[in-house]
Amino acid sequence: MTNPTDSELFETWRGRSAPLLPLLHAFHERDGYLSEAALRAVAAELRIPIADLFGTVTFYHHFSRERDGRARPRVCVGPICAGRGATVLLAELEGAEAMPCPGRCDDPIPVLQGDRVLCGTSAGELEERPSPLPPVPPDGTEECVFAHIRTPERASIAGYGASGGYRGLAAAREDRPEAVLDRIDASGLAGRGGAGFPTGRKWRAVAEASGDPKSIVCNADEGEPGCFKDRALMDYDPHAIIEGMLIAGYATGAARGFIYLRYEYPETLRILESALDEARDAGWIGPEAFGPDRPFELEVRRGAGAYICGEETSLLNSLEGKHPFPRNRPPFPVTHGYEDLPTAVNNVETLASVPPILVNGADWYRDLGMGEHAGTKVISLSGDIARPGNYEVPMGLPLRALLDDWAGGGAGGREIQAVTMAGLSGGFLAGDDLDVTLDEPTIRSKGSFLGAGGIMAFDASRDMVDVARAAMEFFAEESCGKCFPCRIGTQRLTERLDGGGPAELREWIDEVNDLGRTMKETSACGLGQAAPLITESLLRYFPDAVTRHVAG
Amino acid sequence: MDERNDFDFEITLDGEQVPVRRGETVYEVSERHRKEIPTLCYDPRLESFGACRLCIVEVEGARNPVASCTTRAEPGMRITTRSARLDMHRRVLMEMVASENRDLDVDPLSGYASGEMATLLDRYEARTGRFSGRRSGTSRPDDDNPFILRDYDNCISCYRCVRVCAEQEGDYAISIMNRGFETQITTEFGGLLKDSACTFCGQCIQTCPTGALGDLKALANANVAGETEKTRTVCTYCGVGCSVDVMTRDDKIVGVLPAMDGPANKGALCVKGQFAFDFVSHPDRLSQPLVRGEDGELHATDWDTALDRAATGFKTTAETHGRHSIYGIASGRAPHEAAYMMQRFIRGGFGTNQIDNCSRA
Numbered sequence: 001m002t003n004p005t006d007s008e009l010f011e012t013w014r015g016r017s018a019p020l021l022p023l024l025h026a027f028h029e030r031d032g033y034l035s036e037a038a039l040r041a042v043a044a045e046l047r048i049p050i051a052d053l054f055g056t057v058t059f060y061h062h063f064s065r066e067r068d069g070r071a072r073p074r075v076c077v078g079p080i081c082a083g084r085g086a087t088v089l090l091a092e093l094e095g096a097e098a099m100p101c102p103g104r105c106d107d108p109i110p111v112l113q114g115d116r117v118l119c120g121t122s123a124g125e126l127e128e129r130p131s132p133l134p135p136v137p138p139d140g141t142e143e144c145v146f147a148h149i150r151t152p153e154r155a156s157i158a159g160y161g162a163s164g165g166y167r168g169l170a171a172a173r174e175d176r177p178e179a180v181l182d183r184i185d186a187s188g189l190a191g192r193g194g195a196g197f198p199t200g201r202k203w204r205a206v207a208e209a210s211g212d213p214k215s216i217v218c219n220a221d222e223g224e225p226g227c228f229k230d231r232a233l234m235d236y237d238p239h240a241i242i243e244g245m246l247i248a249g250y251a252t253g254a255a256r257g258f259i260y261l262r263y264e265y266p267e268t269l270r271i272l273e274s275a276l277d278e279a280r281d282a283g284w285i286g287p288e289a290f291g292p293d294r295p296f297e298l299e300v301r302r303g304a305g306a307y308i309c310g311e312e313t314s315l316l317n318s319l320e321g322k323h324p325f326p327r328n329r330p331p332f333p334v335t336h337g338y339e340d341l342p343t344a345v346n347n348v349e350t351l352a353s354v355p356p357i358l359v360n361g362a363d364w365y366r367d368l369g370m371g372e373h374a375g376t377k378v379i380s381l382s383g384d385i386a387r388p389g390n391y392e393v394p395m396g397l398p399l400r401a402l403l404d405d406w407a408g409g410g411a412g413g414r415e416i417q418a419v420t421m422a423g424l425s426g427g428f429l430a431g432d433d434l435d436v437t438l439d440e441p442t443i444r445s446k447g448s449f450l451g452a453g454g455i456m457a458f459d460a461s462r463d464m465v466d467v468a469r470a471a472m473e474f475f476a477e478e479s480c481g482k483c484f485p486c487r488i489g490t491q492r493l494t495e496r497l498d499g500g501g502p503a504e505l506r507e508w509i510d511e512v513n514d515l516g517r518t519m520k521e522t523s524a525c526g527l528g529q530a531a532p533l534i535t536e537s538l539l540r541y542f543p544d545a546v547t548r549h550v551a552g
Numbered sequence: 553m554d555e556r557n558d559f560d561f562e563i564t565l566d567g568e569q570v571p572v573r574r575g576e577t578v579y580e581v582s583e584r585h586r587k588e589i590p591t592l593c594y595d596p597r598l599e600s601f602g603a604c605r606l607c608i609v610e611v612e613g614a615r616n617p618v619a620s621c622t623t624r625a626e627p628g629m630r631i632t633t634r635s636a637r638l639d640m641h642r643r644v645l646m647e648m649v650a651s652e653n654r655d656l657d658v659d660p661l662s663g664y665a666s667g668e669m670a671t672l673l674d675r676y677e678a679r680t681g682r683f684s685g686r687r688s689g690t691s692r693p694d695d696d697n698p699f700i701l702r703d704y705d706n707c708i709s710c711y712r713c714v715r716v717c718a719e720q721e722g723d724y725a726i727s728i729m730n731r732g733f734e735t736q737i738t739t740e741f742g743g744l745l746k747d748s749a750c751t752f753c754g755q756c757i758q759t760c761p762t763g764a765l766g767d768l769k770a771l772a773n774a775n776v777a778g779e780t781e782k783t784r785t786v787c788t789y790c791g792v793g794c795s796v797d798v799m800t801r802d803d804k805i806v807g808v809l810p811a812m813d814g815p816a817n818k819g820a821l822c823v824k825g826q827f828a829f830d831f832v833s834h835p836d837r838l839s840q841p842l843v844r845g846e847d848g849e850l851h852a853t854d855w856d857t858a859l860d861r862a863a864t865g866f867k868t869t870a871e872t873h874g875r876h877s878i879y880g881i882a883s884g885r886a887p888h889e890a891a892y893m894m895q896r897f898i899r900g901g902f903g904t905n906q907i908d909n910c911s912r913a
Contacts, residue, residue, distance in 0.1 A: 037742055049724030051740040051748065058729045306731070323728060328602045328622040481709060481728070481735035484592075484604050488648040488683075491733040497684040511682060518644040521616045522605040529616075 003030050006038075010045045018258060018338075020046060020321030021301050024063060033069045046321065056323045059480075061099060061305030062263045074099035074112040078225045079424065079456055080382050081109040082470055085121055092123040100307065100474055102264035105382035105456070106132050106389045107327040115266040116259035120288040131228075131267075132438055134378075134390040138406055144368055144376045145352040146392040149236045157273060157278035160239040166284065170354030172247045173290065178249040181207065183440040184354065186362035188374030189311050193219055193310075193347030194422060194451035194526075199354075202344055205334035206252040208385035211365075216245045217338060217345045219315060220268075224423030225474060226454035228389045229378040230348035234261075234268045235395030237352060238275035242298065242352030243396035246284060247358060248344055257298040258338070260315050263305045272300050307478035309527050312345040314480065325482040347452070348377055373439045377450065383419075383457035384411045395509045396439045403457065414459040418541065422451025424471045425526070427533030428464070432539035447540070448533060465549045468538045469497035475531040486528025489519040495537055499552065508550045509539065561627040566634065578620035578631055579607050587633045590672050592649065593710035594621050595665075595759050597812075598719050599821060603710055604649075606642055606672070609633050617641065639676070646678035650686040652733075656707040658763030658782070661770040661799070664809050664819075666904055668761035669708065688733050689764070695744045699752045699827050701766030702737075702745070713756035713765055720820055725750035749777045754826035758810055758819065769827045770799070772808030778802035784811065787825040788891070789884045790911045792816055794825050805829050817818070831885060838864045870902055884911035 004012075005418030009026045013019040023046070027038040034057060043050040047253030064070050075090045086109050090096050093111065104110035104119060111118045111126055120126040134146050161165070172180045185200030206214055218241060223232040234241060245257045261269055276298060279285045289296035306324055308314045313327035316338050327471060337343020357365045363434065366374040373395035379402060382388040386408030393402055403409060403416060410416045411498025418430035426448040429436065429473075433446045443450045471525050476490035492515055495501060502508045523529045539546055559571035559794040563578075565585055572581050577600060582589050594602040594672040600621040608617035612630035617638060620631075631636070643647040650656055650673055657670045673679050689704035709728075714737060717723050725748045739748035751861055757765045778801035787794040795814025797808040808829050812819040831837065841858035880898035882891045891909055 048748070049718075051724055051727040051738070052718075054740050054742075055727030055729045055738060059731055181759065308731075321621070328600070328619075330624070351843070380646050476732055479732035481730070481732045482601075482603050482711075484606075484645055484649060487709060487732055487735065488688075491688075492648070492651070492683050492685050500685055513768055515646050515648070518648075522608055522641050522645065524602055524605070524619070 005086045005205075010041075017256065017299070018301050018319045018321065020048070021304065021318070024057065024304070025302055028063060028070055030434065033064045033067050033073060035067075035176060046363035048321065054321065056321075059233055059306060060263075060303075063304050072113050074102075076100075076102050076108070076110045078105065078474075079420070079467060079470060080105040080226065083383070084108045084460065089121070089123060090381065091167065099264070099305070100223075100477065103222050103228040103231050103262070104131065105226055105228055105454075109262075112264055112266070117264075117267060131231055132389060134232055134392065135235060135387055135407075137391060137393075141369060141394065143392045144356050144365060145184060145233060145237070145240065145349055145378060147356065147392070149232070154237055155235070155239070155275065157239060157275070157282055159202065160237075164359065165239050165355075166243055168358035169243050169246050169250070169284070171358045172250050177207065177251045180247065180358070183358065184251070184360050187357045187365040188362075188369075189350065189353055189357060189365065190374075191347055192349035192353065192453070193390055194224070194425070194449075195353075195373045196450075199350055201249060201345065202334060203252050204345070204491050205332075206254065206342045206344045207336045211335075211341045212253075212469065213256055214252055214341060215338040215343040216248045216252065216254045216257040217312075217315070217319070217333075217343055218245055218257065218348060218351055219255065219312060220259050220265075220347055220348050221303050221310040221315060222262055222265075222348070222452070222454050223310045223478075224425060224454055225471075226382055226420060226423040226456040227380045227452045228455060231265055231379045232390045233270055233348050233352050233378075234265070235271055238272050239279065240352040240355055241272075241348055242275060242279050242284070244346075244354040245298060246250050246289065246296060248351065248353050250290050252342075252344055254342075255295050255297070257296065258319060259298070260309070260319055261300055261302045262303045262309075268298060269302055271526055276300065304471070306480075307474075308480045308525075308527060311527065314525075315345065316343065323406045325480050328524070339443040368394055370394045370437070372396075377438065377453050377522045379425075379438065379453045379455055381407050381455050381457070384414065384416060384459035384462070385409070385457045387412055393438055396437050396442075398437050399434055399455075402438065402455075403434075410457065414461070416457045417462070418458045418464060418467075419456075419457040420454070420471075421448040422530070423454030423456075424474060424534065425449070425451050425530040427530075428468075429537070433525065433541075449530075463545075464542045465497060465545050468534050469494065471534045472497055472531065475527060475534075479527060479531075481523075483524035483528060486525075486531065488545075489515045489523075489528065490531050493532065495547075497535070499549075501550075503550070503552075505547060509546075512539070558859075562626050563627070563629040563631060565631050572625045572627075572767060573621045574626050574633070578609055578611075578623045578625050578629070579620075581625050581877055582609070582620060582631070589620060589685070589906060591621065592668060592672070592677065592708065592761050593712060595712050595716065598712065598715045598759075598910060601711065601715065604708075606645055608638060608641060610635060610638065616625075617878055643676040643678050646673055646676045647680055647682045649708050650678055651683040652708065653762065654687060658706065658766070659771060661774055661807055662757070662763035662766035663669045663760055664758040664812070665712075665761050666763035666766070686733070689848070690736060692744075697745050697752065697768075699754065699768055699823070700745060700750075701768050701771065703764050704737060706762045706764040707737060708762055708764070709737075710761060711737075712759040712761065713737060716759045717750075721751070721753050721755055723749050723751055723753070727754065752823040752827070753821060755820055756821070758821075767807060767827075769830060772830075773801070773804070773806035776801045776804055776806050778804075780806065782809070786888065786913060787821065788843050788886065788888060789822075791826040794821055796821065796825060797871075805832050834897070866902075876906060878904055878906070879906040882907075882909040882911075884909065 043053045073096040077086045077098040118126040140456040148163045189199045191197045287295045309318045314324045418428045471484045472494040476494045560574040590606040602619045607620045609620045610632040620836040689707035692702040729736045782797040794817035795811035797809040810821040882894040895907045
């Protein structure tokens with residue numbers, strides 16, 4: 001097979017939505033890197049200033065500008081893999097580069113090589129294998145998004161249909177869009193990507209906003225270290241996400257959708273594309289998706305490695321081919337989203353929750369939670385824990401119950417000294433605060449948040465100052481560079497956790513606290529606002545370790 | 553234009569009811585009421601960007617302060633522009649910015665806005681040396697263009713240069729490379745300005761708040777003694793009529809600043825208006841009149857001799873061939889007053905309209 005020419009690649013994408021990322025990927029794949037000639041050709045084709053395109057390409061981790069760079073192995077050095085020999089593996093593999101957490105914490109250590117993900121803790125053990133299925137919950141606890149995920153062949157449209165698939169959409173279409181919005185409102189479903197905004201309200205705002213076409217964007221950029229739940233949902237139940245997006249499209253009047261998938265999930269890309277082909281062939285997606293003259297088009301767009309692109313306005317800029325800085329808000333995406341038109345940006349888990357809600361009813365979903373908390377939350381649990389994996393827990397479940405009863409307690413019977421919340425963004429919980437229940441109000445009362453639901457466990461053998469340093473280094477690396485407090489603050493906090501800053505303890509603490517407070521209160525987006533929770537919680541729970549660290 | 557009656561609603565600004573036009577930002581309203589809110593990434597000619605966060609204000613009901621430059625005023629808003637909390641954040645932000653740069657003070661000849669950071673460091677008493685660590689930005693001493701200093705060790709990543717290049721000049725010559733603390737202002741593929749789309753208009757220099765981008769032509773005069781005086785005039789190089797402030801020291805031109813309030817240019821200039829002033833005192837300039845001798849060479853002489861020769865030539869030509877045989881063209885490098893005299897000379901002196909100027913663009 002001969003390689004496609006530039007003009008063949010351009011022809012494929014001419015006139016289509018959001019063409020920059022797919023075109024760059026096409027050249028990246030064809031040439032093995034992004035050459036100057038390729039960038040100049042793409043800039044001319046899309047009429048993007050070449051300086052802008054060059055700058056934007058350098059923003060992403062995985063676009064390689066060096067010959068044969070795309071094929072170089074990238075080894076996860078995230079918080080979990082770092083504790084399992086990632087640096088040794090990195091040194092073992094020729095030409096390997098480090099990469100931040102690619103969402104495989106339940107099966108360390110992932111190595112991304114071209115379009116394959118290999119896993120293993122040493123070079124000899126590396127093998128390509130399917131991502132782990134979620135463990136079965138104890139005592140028959142009822143699940144929502146995971147209820148059918150272990151059903152064989154669920155990822156195919158036939159298997160999906162045989163286990164109740166596309167019935168939610170059918171139920172929605174028997175009703176007016178307004179009634180669908182009412183049902184989502186009544187279910188209490190809120191954003192499962194971290195922000196927790198009520199889904200029904202978001203959709204209603206899109207439905208009521210003026211401007212066409214409207215869009216549904218699935219945020220599948222799961223970049224938070226320690227989070228790998230969306231990967232499991234997409235790998236094993238891709239039609240649930242497609243169905244959720246179709247219901248969202250029907251309810252809001254949107255005519256197009258995009259799944260923005262992180263670069264680090266190449267096998268998930270193949271699964272989604274095959275599911276989309278099936279759904280298109282079956283007529284669920286296409287010019288008459290919701291009836292005559294009621295189209296809904298749905299495509300995947302692959303990211304290129306940038307944590308900030310999980311922030312919805314960065315994601316939209318990235319999708320549009322712009323520099324992926326977050327946008328100033330207001331206006332919000334519900335009125336000014338993709339191409340400045342009304343857009344609902346929803347997380348994978350949120351969208352996957354929608355079909356079962358429509359099939360089983362709003363009350364059913366609401367009652368899955370404990371006490372006054374509605375529904376469920378998938379927790380990606382990893383680290384020093386006996387049975388890491390994705391667990392769909394009732395909202396309000398005690399954290400201790402998850403750690404001990406569901407996941408078998410600390411690995412090797414060792415005690416867990418701390419966990420992270422919201423991946424890394426929620427900082428640490430430790431000591432008596434491990435007695436929280438898993439719901440947003442309770443966790444926020446401890447100065448943290450549940451967020452996207454990544455929880456990493458660390459036993460007493462772990463140096464928490466070093467864990468904090470690596471976490472802050474991640475935030476510094478991923479800070480987009482737009483707002484001052486985040487760009488400078490993450491760097492300065494990293495240096496202070498790495499032996500820098502004042503030698504005198506009181507001054508060191510004052511600097512760390514002052515940096516943290518200003519980052520929290522003045523940063524432009526969630527990254528800079530959340531990053532100092534790492535140092536804040538480190539000082540709260542591990543003051544002695546900090547004292548020893550500063551004393552050197 | 554009478555603007556007094558076109559307000560749409562009121563907000564409360566530091567306890568006072570003030571009128572607002574729909575669409576105005578909180579910063580714009582505050583500026584009108586002389587609140588002197590600090591900024592580093594703001595340039596009134598550019599889209600609000602929201603990077604430096606110094607313009608934060610408190611909005612009643614909001615947990616965290618908001619950036620006033622990107623927040624639209626809404627009816628009934630209650631805004632506080634000064635408080636101990638805001639001062640604390642602004643001081644910490646200034647200490648953070650100071651920690652990433654090599655120099656806190658630069659020569660004012662660097663550019664129009666080059667003292668903005670230093671002024672705010674003094675205002676917030678932020679020259680404390682706290683938060684020290686690695687510096688950001690890598691300077692480009694290899695860029696040997698004669699106009700623009702690229703001293704990114706003093707860059708604070710406010711992106712005013714990138715934005716002015718795109719939004720005001722439309723050149724898109726420079727952009728932002730990498731992320732976070734590694735952010736770097738760059739051209740396409742990291743090259744030199746002369747190999748980029750840069751037209752050397754110098755607007756990036758004039759909006760830079762730290763002198764990371766500097767006016768090399770002006771900085772070459774840093775050692776000229778004397779107080780800097782500014783004289784408002786109009787650029788002579790073409791017919792657009794850009795307003796400039798010519799900087800002089802002891803009657804020597806040391807630099808040109810664009811007039812931010814110039815009606816034709818609003819702070820914009822081109823490479824000629826910005827940088828091409830050094831011919832005035834260039835040693836190659838003629839310092840005395842020359843006349844051509846019998847030998848065909850030019851020889852120094854006195855003004856009477858030179859003027860006699862010129863007058864004779866003009867008169868003879870006009871008498872022999874008629875008044876329309878005379879054509880005058882004035883130089884764009886001459887002052888406006890000289891250009892005016894030239895046309896009076898040709899029109900009044902010879903009675904012909906054949907007068908032009910090389911600036912007629």
